[in-house]
Amino acid sequence: MSNDVPTRTLDLGCTFRYSSLAPTAAVFQVAGQESPTAKILQESWEVTGDLPMHHYRDLYDNPCTRLVLPVGVTTLTYSARATVPDAFDSWDESAAEIAPTELPDEVLVYTLASRYCESDVLAGQAWKKFGHLDPGYHRVQAVNTFVNEWLTYLTGSTTSTVTAMDAFATGRGVCRDFAHLMITFCRALNIPARYVHGYITDMDVPSPGTPMDFHAWTQIWLGDRWWDFDPRWNSPRKGRVIIGTGRDAADVAMVTTYGAPWLQLMTVTAQEAVE
Amino acid sequence: MSNDVPTRTLDLGCTFRYSSLAPTAAVFQVAGQESPTAKILQESWEVTGDLPMHHYRDLYDNPCTRLVLPVGVTTLTYSARATVPDAFDSWDESAAEIAPTELPDEVLVYTLASRYCESDVLAGQAWKKFGHLDPGYHRVQAVNTFVNEWLTYLTGSTTSTVTAMDAFATGRGVCRDFAHLMITFCRALNIPARYVHGYITDMDVPSPGTPMDFHAWTQIWLGDRWWDFDPRWNSPRKGRVIIGTGRDAADVAMVTTYGAPWLQLMTVTAQEAVE
Amino acid sequence: MSNDVPTRTLDLGCTFRYSSLAPTAAVFQVAGQESPTAKILQESWEVTGDLPMHHYRDLYDNPCTRLVLPVGVTTLTYSARATVPDAFDSWDESAAEIAPTELPDEVLVYTLASRYCESDVLAGQAWKKFGHLDPGYHRVQAVNTFVNEWLTYLTGSTTSTVTAMDAFATGRGVCRDFAHLMITFCRALNIPARYVHGYITDMDVPSPGTPMDFHAWTQIWLGDRWWDFDPRWNSPRKGRVIIGTGRDAADVAMVTTYGAPWLQLMTVTAQEAVE
């Protein structure tokens, strides 16, 4: 960001409380990442019994934190202070789709089908609906608008095995499904698309009193970089902090446990910092 | 038909040649049915070795023919002469949707989901797309138009396990899939809908030289009767002769064999009779 | 039943309470049917406001009851007294599978695939697992045992769109899924199989205090009649009273509503009558 964009300071974080009957390996993907727009000023972890934590980067270079939940109740809290521009997601109407012949090697993987994004199955639809549009920012925006209108946001309408094709057929979903369908259409059009899991303050919660949650959206490769597109709202938002990016939700689960501990409590915080 | 509608005389029929390694039970649903518009003037069956044939009516009152294919090659030919009105499918723009509270008992079964018509899964879509339209003929016609435009007719794009949901997702199909999707939406809207398998002369074959085939379309209950709707073409046609009606294609396969004889040849005839 | 089989007298019934925002058509399939073993001694219906009820028989000759739920709360209660043999389900180890060439016309429909029973998709499995067994009662019993062992009974593990293939893959289900998988394998083997919805007193409820519920099982055609097979338990039970039979659960829903009234309460009774 150039120096003259004012920034906002955010308090981010989450708490998970698990009850385990056996020692259980767990990987958390909840830490905010530095990005071209977000800076992490400070962050801290707190866990019952000062359990040892191991921080590492996964295949997509996302920060991950491993620990072993012992028998009994364990509470883990992540807290961070970050700055983001006090500005909407940037966009560039002249950003070009890059022909597959010219795409950088490292983004090609984001043109392939993945667990929840059957771009092979929905290819016919993608070309029927968007194939006739001029390539570029406006075509991607048309996909975003289509997905936003096609799906009805319905809490509880999805499960961990629902794919883009399922959401396309039923016409319902949550932010995860909106992102998967957007990604699926873009890939079918040979446009690299990836899944983003993160924090956002600028979330119209369905109704006052609804608890804050994580959010999922997409990044689409246009010109020489990734751009945020968020089919859940179809309008630029403020205050995104990325936790992880990957091919779809299978890659960036907020918690992966190897066993079946009982999640007793989960809370998420994403708000303007109060000085 | 009233007396003053001119009629056309059609020659209908088909030939199947099977090669069996073991005696194989087979049920044929290929005979034309009398209907309010079609009259069967004469019909004949011819089969290798004068095999005994058993004619009966199934659960839906469709004519069926059973026989046992012996070891070796068996050829069966059905031929009929029928008359149909020299007029397009009738329609009535004032025909009303009947509220479920008023539907006749015997058509309620055609509001339920079936093998290829997951009206439960696609209910959300049906109400989003057609729920706001005034009930009646025009709403059903809107469904017909939608299906006609949504699916691309593509020979070879379907298999015997493809359902309405699959066709909806991929956007492709043959007449069977067009009918299944139309039926699925209508049932989701609580409008009784059934599958029709039959002969039609007025078929725009994809290209000259393409062999004649059977056809599938739908019947929808409006007012006090079933009306033909054909999403494959989305316009009234001439010369339909029904072979069978049922909940979907699972009910009216042209041939059901209990075993795996080799179908060596199938031909279908449906043409203006030459005196 | 011959005269010398002692009988038991059962009290059966159920209560449904709905709250409707608009007049809503509803069809109830909850009345016990006479059968070779069960006699209905008396039955009664009670409904809020003495709403008019219309009783009729569906395509499968099952008793159905239609009414229109008015705006507001409606409670419907069905009560019956029935006698059943004080004996386990009958079976006959010498009962033969009937070759498709010899099956009665009217049972052929029960060899076809249906909404929840993709006998076409699972045909390969059926023949691999059971194709080498001698046809007859013991082969059907082997299917029953297989299904009983393959699926883990898990309350809440199913939804209204789960099919036999889904249950086969996940290995979980409730009585409905056990029945669907049994039916699917039998049909794939060309053995007529149908779905039964009914009352049973002899139900090992998962744990004391679990409320009574309806039950689903199967009937398989062997020799010259339908025989009860119940893959949920894999052992003969006592006291079955059939409510409805059909191709699968899509045909015999206990209640079909054309709209979305809120089901506030459902209770089921099936117990030894106390004189």
Next chain:
Amino acid sequence: MSNDVPTRTLDLGCTFRYSSLAPTAAVFQVAGQESPTAKILQESWEVTGDLPMHHYRDLYDNPCTRLVLPVGVTTLTYSARATVPDAFDSWDESAAEIAPTELPDEVLVYTLASRYCESDVLAGQAWKKFGHLDPGYHRVQAVNTFVNEWLTYLTGSTTSTVTAMDAFATGRGVCRDFAHLMITFCRALNIPARYVHGYITDMDVPSPGTPMDFHAWTQIWLGDRWWDFDPRWNSPRKGRVIIGTGRDAADVAMVTTYGAPWLQLMTVTAQEAVE
């Protein structure tokens, strides 16, 4: 390999001939990789018109080759000479499963579900069938044997959208499906598993005269390394040369084209070198 293992020299390669109507980006994954057992002595590429080729490594460090197919017919040939041990795949019956708490960070991604491997859906099955076995080499071998016996190898039985769950249900597949099902079960058991695409000389072709093809198998993480398991044959083989590894077939397609050029010809070579 230690020095005292005799080696064999192999000639490997393939030829693709495409006809394109427009310039089309294409990525080939056909080059043999060096591995602990295979050495690439020499390799060469030949392409119509000496088109420029760009060689790079993908996210999984697999060698890839990009080029742009021009309008018209393009033929690409890859040839290599490699040495492999003249010995069967190595195995170690004492190799241990590593608890998720101890797995290296970089193999955790191979415990997650992917496009064709719904380890989430089939988890119940995996634990029912293999959960009671002692962890370690023998359990993985039991999975391999199960998959080998469960699936019937059937050329033409699969399509590019068939997943492990589909293959599990139908009981049929080709080497790709065998690998996907093996991977899916292992991941459900928290054992890292990946897909391997490569050359193998020791292929029992279904019948003499069947053309040579690429092969797919799996690698499973035990102890401190990846081990080859090949559910297609369920016995150690000789002469594997890896082309690519990934989460499943979506990651290592032999050719990915961005467009629809017509594949006129494909041949594969993998044989003992003749000096």
